[in-house]
Amino acid sequence: MTSIGILQIAIFLALILICAKPLGAYMARVFEGQRTFMHPVLRWLEVLTYKAVGVKEDVEQRWTHYAASLLSFSIFAFLFTYGLQRLQGILPFNPQHFGAGQVTPDLAFNTSVSFITNTNWQSYAGEATLSYFAQMAGLAVQNFLSSAAGIAVAVALIRGFARQEKKTIGNFWVDVTRATVYVLLPMAIIGGLLFVSQGVVQNLNPYTEVTTVEGAKQTIAQGPVASQEVIKQLGTNGGGFFNANSAHPFENPTPFSNLEQMFLIFVIPGALTYTFGKMVGDTRQGWAIFAAFSVMFLIGVFVCYHFEQAGNPNLAKLGIQSAATSGQAGGNMEGKEVRFGIANSALFTTVTTDASCGAVNAMHDSYTPIGGLVPMFNMMTGEVIFGGTGAGLYGILLYCILAVFIAGLMVGRTPEYLGKKIEQKEVKMAMLAVIATAFSILVFTALSSMIHFPEKGYWNPPGNATANLNNSGPHGFGEILYAYDSGTANNGSAFGGLNANTPWYNLTIGLAMGMGRFLFLLPLLAVAGSLALKKKIPSTAGTFPTHGPLFVGLLVGTVLIVGALTFFPAISLGPIVEHYLMHSGKLFSMILLPFQGIWS
Helix, strand or coil: CCHHHHHHHHHHHHHHHHHHHHHHHHHHHHHCCCCCCCHHHHHHHHHHHHHHHCCCCCCCCCHHHHHHHHHHHHHHHHHHHHHHHHCHHHCCCCCCCCCCCCCCHHHHHHHHHHHHCCCCCCCCCHHHCCCHHHHHHHHHHHHHHHHHHHHHHHHHHHHHHHCCCCCCCCCHHHHHHHHHHHHHHHHHHHHHHHHHHHCCCECCCCCEEEECCCCCEEEECCCEHHHHHHHHHHCCCCCCCCCCHHHCCCCCCCHHHHHHHHHHHHHHHHHHHHHHHHHHCCHHHHHHHHHHHHHHHHHHHHHHHHHHHHCCHHHHHCCCCCCCCCCCCCCCCCCECCCCHHHHHHHHHHHHHHCCCCCCCECHHHCCHHHHHHHHHHHHCCCCCCCCCCHHHHHHHHHHHHHHHHHHHHHCCCCEECCEECCHHHHHHHHHHHHHHHHHHHHHHHHHHHCEECCCCCCCCCEEHHHHECCCHHHHHHHHHHHHHHHHCCCCCCCCCECCCCHHHHHHHHHHHHHHHHHHHHHHHHHHHHHHHCCCCCCCCCCCCCCCHHHHHHHHHHHHHHHHHHHHHHHHHHHHHHHHHHHHCHHHHHHCHHHHHHHC
């Protein structure tokens, strides 16, 4: 690792820390219904939205009604997005004349689930598949709405801790409207203009046909890129206009745009920790969560950076210069943009998989085994290292419940968190969320690694699901594991060696995305409703403090241990084995010979 690379990481985290308090305080005022400096500009839009959809601003909902609103909202969004894709051939803003032939029913299903769940997994190349209208009215709109829904659920859970003896946890429609109007929309306008200033493309022109210097013909894809780019990052969505995503120079042309993209991914999740502390009346609680986020983030980014900078030892044995010098980057530059280098690639990779974003400025499939393990494990934690917009906060609060439960078991007293007793229902709901996501990742990975299809069957090309892999062995297994990990965690990034645009993968990854979103959200809304009904109990000498270094350590330990215990057997067959093969070669390969059936 280089000193400049370490400095870049430190500057990035400092920017997030600086913005956490002012933005977090602003969001607390927004969701508590207080007036902010944006109300004179945007209050009319909020009121108009309520009138248009028939919502009464001052009427709140029980958790069951809140959950029903979330589900109905998501179902409508799914149908709308599906219809736009299938009908794009007869809709406007389609200069490339894309139609239903580019979007098969299974692909449209997968993409619709992907964008309503804030995953933005893409089994297609955007510039060769979707019209401008489908990109703008379908995908970009869902980038706003799915993000707002995640923030709304996080705010509802905060109210569960903050309130006492209340049957309601807010109004889903009001929370989504306020998140969109006062948080996402103004930040997206400013961020989009900054992207355009850096050279990110924003137009509705047809693709340009050019002749290269060598005389070859080339098609230059373009379109409304900046407007989608900003909300894909700000809303931790990740779906790129181009297949190369944020590695494409039209999406991410400069070092400043690269920094802005990473900043947008983390800024709302980081600020929501202060919103949490502000709304529960103890900002120390929010800073404790921010500290836990930061510790786990720094562990991941420096592990990834270290192994990418170290590179492949087999190349060093051949006498190839692998150390960084003034003349070359050294390390593993495969799959990375030279203009970003190893440090910014490792940082972007860690940021995008800590959050449920999935945007990439380098190809994760080309990382070293342990460098690739970092983004994989980040998602296996449930995306609770800063996490997505709202998703990171409600995810880490789930782990807070588990952490105080474990602490209570160790000292033999009923666990408490923020003055609320954590009892049987809360722990069961938290465990249901953890088990459901683990089940999705592991079961779908196992099925896709072993299942066989009839020759020339509908679900897949002849053979088994692994026929779609560009790699065999542990790396091929890792590509399948990463796909379902990414889908379930609502991330959307990929190890690119897997061709996922088949009916089997489109259906199963779509199901994984739905399970990862709703089987995580619904138990947490039940927890919010249960906590809101409870009285707050006063702190005593036996109350475990949840704002100091001891709790931060316990929380970090809970997240990492639960993730490791759940997924260690799977990652052992993938990136860990691949790492030792890279270092030990044929000897280690002979030891692993009995496991070849799993990978072949």
